[in-house]
Amino acid sequence: MIALVVGLLGIVGAYVGVLLGLTSPLVPLGMALGTTAVLGGIAQLAIVRAGRETPALARTVRWVFGGMAVGFVVVLLLPAPVAGGPLLFGLPRVTAILLLVVGAMPLVVLPIAYARAFDAEVIPPTERRPDA
Amino acid sequence: MREVVGLAYFAICAAIAVWATRRTRTADDFFVAGRGVGLVPFAIAAMASTLSGFAFIGGTGLVYSLGMTAIFLILPAGVTNTLGAWVLGKRMHRLGSTRKLLTVPDALAARYRSPATQGLSAVAILAGVVGYLATNALALGVVIDALFATGLGPGIWIGTAVTLAYSVSGGILAGIYTDVFQGLVMAIASTAVFVFALDAGGGLAAITRTIEAADPTLLGPWGARGAMTALSFFFVFAVGSLGQPQIAHKYYMLCDLARLKWYPVLMTVAMVLSQLLLFSVGVTVKALVLRGEMPSLASPDEATPQFLLRFVPVVLSALVFAGVAAAIMSTVNSFLSIGAAALTHDLPRALGREPVRQLLIGRIWTVVIAVLAALLAQQAGLLVAFLGILGYGLFASTLVPALAIGLNWTGATREGALASIATGLTLTVGLEWLVWSKKLTVPQGITVTGITLVTSLLVFLSVSWLTRDHAAAQLDPDVRAIMLDN
Numbered sequence: 001m002i003a004l005v006v007g008l009l010g011i012v013g014a015y016v017g018v019l020l021g022l023t024s025p026l027v028p029l030g031m032a033l034g035t036t037a038v039l040g041g042i043a044q045l046a047i048v049r050a051g052r053e054t055p056a057l058a059r060t061v062r063w064v065f066g067g068m069a070v071g072f073v074v075v076l077l078l079p080a081p082v083a084g085g086p087l088l089f090g091l092p093r094v095t096a097i098l099l100l101v102v103g104a105m106p107l108v109v110l111p112i113a114y115a116r117a118f119d120a121e122v123i124p125p126t127e128r129r130p131d132a
Numbered sequence: 133m134r135e136v137v138g139l140a141y142f143a144i145c146a147a148i149a150v151w152a153t154r155r156t157r158t159a160d161d162f163f164v165a166g167r168g169v170g171l172v173p174f175a176i177a178a179m180a181s182t183l184s185g186f187a188f189i190g191g192t193g194l195v196y197s198l199g200m201t202a203i204f205l206i207l208p209a210g211v212t213n214t215l216g217a218w219v220l221g222k223r224m225h226r227l228g229s230t231r232k233l234l235t236v237p238d239a240l241a242a243r244y245r246s247p248a249t250q251g252l253s254a255v256a257i258l259a260g261v262v263g264y265l266a267t268n269a270l271a272l273g274v275v276i277d278a279l280f281a282t283g284l285g286p287g288i289w290i291g292t293a294v295t296l297a298y299s300v301s302g303g304i305l306a307g308i309y310t311d312v313f314q315g316l317v318m319a320i321a322s323t324a325v326f327v328f329a330l331d332a333g334g335g336l337a338a339i340t341r342t343i344e345a346a347d348p349t350l351l352g353p354w355g356a357r358g359a360m361t362a363l364s365f366f367f368v369f370a371v372g373s374l375g376q377p378q379i380a381h382k383y384y385m386l387c388d389l390a391r392l393k394w395y396p397v398l399m400t401v402a403m404v405l406s407q408l409l410l411f412s413v414g415v416t417v418k419a420l421v422l423r424g425e426m427p428s429l430a431s432p433d434e435a436t437p438q439f440l441l442r443f444v445p446v447v448l449s450a451l452v453f454a455g456v457a458a459a460i461m462s463t464v465n466s467f468l469s470i471g472a473a474a475l476t477h478d479l480p481r482a483l484g485r486e487p488v489r490q491l492l493i494g495r496i497w498t499v500v501i502a503v504l505a506a507l508l509a510q511q512a513g514l515l516v517a518f519l520g521i522l523g524y525g526l527f528a529s530t531l532v533p534a535l536a537i538g539l540n541w542t543g544a545t546r547e548g549a550l551a552s553i554a555t556g557l558t559l560t561v562g563l564e565w566l567v568w569s570k571k572l573t574v575p576q577g578i579t580v581t582g583i584t585l586v587t588s589l590l591v592f593l594s595v596s597w598l599t600r601d602h603a604a605a606q607l608d609p610d611v612r613a614i615m616l617d618n
Contacts, residue, residue, distance in 0.1 A: 001541070005593060011367060011586050018360055018577040027577075028359035035367040038589075039211060042374070045540040046219040057218075068211075072363075075353045083344045090336025091351060092344065095200060098353040099207070102366075107210035107404070111396035114214050118393040123222060 004041030010034025025076060032072035040065030047121070054121035060113040064106050071101030137450035138279040141317065141457065142294060145310050149298030152306035159490035162303030163234045163473050164384045169308055171391040174382065175398035177311035179406060180318060180462035181378045184268055187318075187410050188456045193432030195414025199343070201355030203411060204362040208370035209403050214396040219374055221383050221392050223539045226614045228384035234490075235470070236377040236535065237478040243538055244546040245606050251482025252550060253530060254474040256557045257377055260526035261471035265464060265505035267523075272460045273509060278437070279453055285510060292506040295461045299468045300498045307465035308385065314458030319405040321455035324448055325440075326408035332443045333416035342419040350418070360577030368581045372528030374536035378466035381473075409452070413439050464502075472497040522564055525581035529556030532585065533592030541596075542615055545603045548596030556588035 011034035017027035040061055047057040074097070081092035088096035119125065160166055169177070187206075194202035227233055231242050237257065241250035272295070273288030282290060298306040333339040343350050354362040373379070386392065417435040420426040426442065429435060440449035475497040480487045487493075533556075534549035563580045566572035574580060596603070607615075 001543075004537075004589075008586055008590055008593075011582070012590070014360065014363075015578055015583065015586070018575050021575075028363055031360060031363040031367070035363060035370065038367070039215070039370055042219060042371070042536060042540070043215060045537065048540075076359060081344070081348055081352050083348050084341075085344075087337055087340060091340055092348075092353075095351055095353045099203075103207045103210045105210070106214075107400055110211065110214035111400050114218060114396050115393050123389055123392070 001041065001045065003037045003044060007034045007037025007039075007041055010037060028076055029073065032076060033069055036065050036069040036072065054117065056117040057113065057121050060109065060117070064109055064113075067105060068102050071098060071105075133446045133450055135280060137447065137454055138457075141454040144313055145294070145298065145461070148310045148313055149302050149306045152298070152302035152309050156302045156305050159234065159494065161305050162491050162494050163469060163477070164228070164381070165303075165305040165308050167229065167385055168387045169382075169385040170387055171394060171398065173308055173312045174386050174391070175395050176315035176402055177308045177462070178379055178382055179399055179402040180311040180315035180459065181382075181466040182376070182403070183318065183406055183459050184264075184271070184463040187407055187459060188322075188452065189271070189433055189436050191410040192414045192417075192435045195411055196418050196429070196435040197432040198357055199347075199350030199355035199415075199418075200353060201357040201362050201365070202414070203355070204365035205369055206407050206410065208366055208373065209400070209407070211370050212373040213399045213403060215370075216374060216379060217392055217396050219536050219540060220380055221395070222389065223614055224380060224383035225386055225389050225392070227539075227611065230610055230614065233384060235473045235478055236381050236531065237474065237482075239380075239539070240534055240549065241481065242608070242611055244534075244544075244549050245608060246546045246549070247482045247484065249534065249546060249549050249553065250478050252553045252557070253534065254478035254482060256526055256530035256553060258471055258474045259557070259561070260523040261467045261474070261501070262505060262508070263526070264467050264523035265471070265501065266508035268460050268464045268467075269502075269505045269509035272457065272464070275453060275457045275460065279450075279457075288506050288509050291457075291461075292502050295464045295468070296499060296502045299465045299502070300495050303494065303498075304385070304466070304469040307462070307469060310465070311462045314462045315402060315406070317451065317458045318455045319402055321448070321452045322406045322409035325444060325452055326412045328444050328448070329409070329412035329416040329439065332439075333419050336415075339415050339419040342422050343415065346422050351415070357576060361579075364577060364579045364582045368525075368528065368579055368585060371532060372524060372581065372585060375528045375531030376524070377470050377527060377531065378463070380531070380535065381470065409436070468498050468502055471501045475501075522560065525560045525564065525584055526557065528581055529560050529584040529588040533589050537589070537592065539615060542607060542612065543596060543600055543603050544592070545596045545599045546606050547599040547602065548592045548594075551595040552588040552592035555591045556584055559584045559587060
């Protein structure tokens with residue numbers, strides 16, 4: 001819940017920065033970190049079972065959303081690509097890094113982590129009632 | 133050839149609809165597919181109803197004009213496919229089977245013990261549904277006109293009639309199984325065109341070199357509109373996806389909760405395949421135009437049609453047109469079902485009346501909503517443009533707080549839910565209207581949906597905190613047990 005609230009305040013701060021015409025790199029940084037904190041906060045809320053955190057899913061949330069936040073920060077701090085610069089997978093290197101960390105990494109990790117943790121932490125066989 | 137493929141496509145949809153209609157006997161069949169849908173149809177139908185014609189036409193145009201900025205509309209799919217199952221899947225399914233729920237507002241009424249929450253959320257859903265349906269009816273008219281040269285007006289009516297035929301007879305049950313066929317058409321068409329697009333452009337590296345020589349920002353990490361716009365898109369489409377009722381209410385339909393295990397994997401594969409066209413055609417056409425191998429486009433939305441005409445075999449281009457029709461029709465069917473359920477089921481319940489003869493009345497409302505949407509779609513360019521903008525933002529700002537957070541946080545209160553839904557509804561309609569009528573300009577880097585979503589979330593959290601003493605009393609024991617996995 002703290003991550004969710006802090007994330008939302010980060011987004012509000014970024015929007016206020018845009019409305020005030022600020023050009024500081026802190027503005028998109030607030031938006032990036034705010035967004036990943038909101039997503040991580042919502043995911044964290046959903047993996048609490050009977051008041052307790054489920055360990056494998058909690059680790060996944062921390063690594064995936066933490067990794068996405070780091071990816072956003074790194075790409076925001078790196079210089080913009082120039083014509084003729086190095087390519088990675090056919091795209092400018094910085095763009096490819098962003099797509100890999102923010103797009104491909106959660107795309108692969110989250111569904112597999114969910115499936116792996118499903119029987120132990122999402123719906124254990126003992127909870128599979130006929131009506132559910 | 134296009135006409136033959138088009139007719140074959142519509143014939144297969146009709147055959148599936150006839151099969152499904154024979155199995156539609158109760159309101160449960162009509163609104164939640166008899167709660168008997170297996171994993172594969174469930175995942176493909178969720179993908180098909182998530183993607184509208186935007187993935188094939190509008191999205192490609194945005195990639196053509198904004199470059200990487202537009203990719204942030206689909207990049208959240210890496211997170212949202214799993215997050216939906218994670219945050220909503222188990223709780224929605226269990227609430228649905230325990231309480232025999234039919235709609236998303238039903239879940240809100242059960243969660244907060246509040247008919248008012250059900251009524252207000254149904255109003256928000258109806259407003260969004262009419263907007264989505266009008267724009268999709270218009271888009272379907274454009275596709276049918278392109279396939280059969282019917283003219284736009286008759287195209288809208290023909291498309292509406294075909295979709296209505298299976299929606300009104302077989303409800304969401306027919307919708308789910310036509311979605312499976314339509315989803316497969318979308319995925320196959322998109323994957324095949326991806327191969328042709330990269331080949332026509334000489335490979336991704338050659339495409340990149342051409343584009344960056346003209347404008348290095350287009351394929352830079354944030355695209356033409358910069359980091360704030362890209363990140364705003366990411367926020368809106370990642371968090372907002374949790375409030376889309378056409379997906380949330382499908383969790384009621386799954387035959388067995390254990391099937392949810394592989395849903396994110398399957399949904400992710402289907403989604404990735406179906407969106408390959410969006411990126412590849414957008415950047416390839418940009419590079420071909422810059423090299424002088426294609427004439428400049430009259431409008432960015434011409435990117436896909438022009439590419440298909442020049443670089444793709446006729447059979448495949450016909451399949452893509454069928455794919456566009458499929459994407460639109462599957463979305464329309466889902467929204468018709470949700471809209472009809474709001475009028476048949478949610479609003480009477482909110483007003484204290486138990487719904488009666490839901491199958492018959494649901495069919496009647498399905499016809500009424502579809503005809504209304506087709507009539508609105510005839511006003512192309514005016515009201516439709518405004519309505520089209522409304523849908524996603526309305527669902528996100530009204531449903532994410534009360535539904536996605538509320539089902540996972542026992543501290544949420546009825547007052548918080550009502551305040552956030554009212555805030556999302558009034559702020560979205562008000563701000564979008566002001567922006568659309570050019571009475572308000574939103575600076576680059578901010579989206580109206582971003583503002584309304586963050587505001588309604590903060591209203592939900594703060595009002596719930598202020599009224600936290602009511603939280604425990606507003607939670608029925610069975611709902612509490614579902615939320616806490618006890």
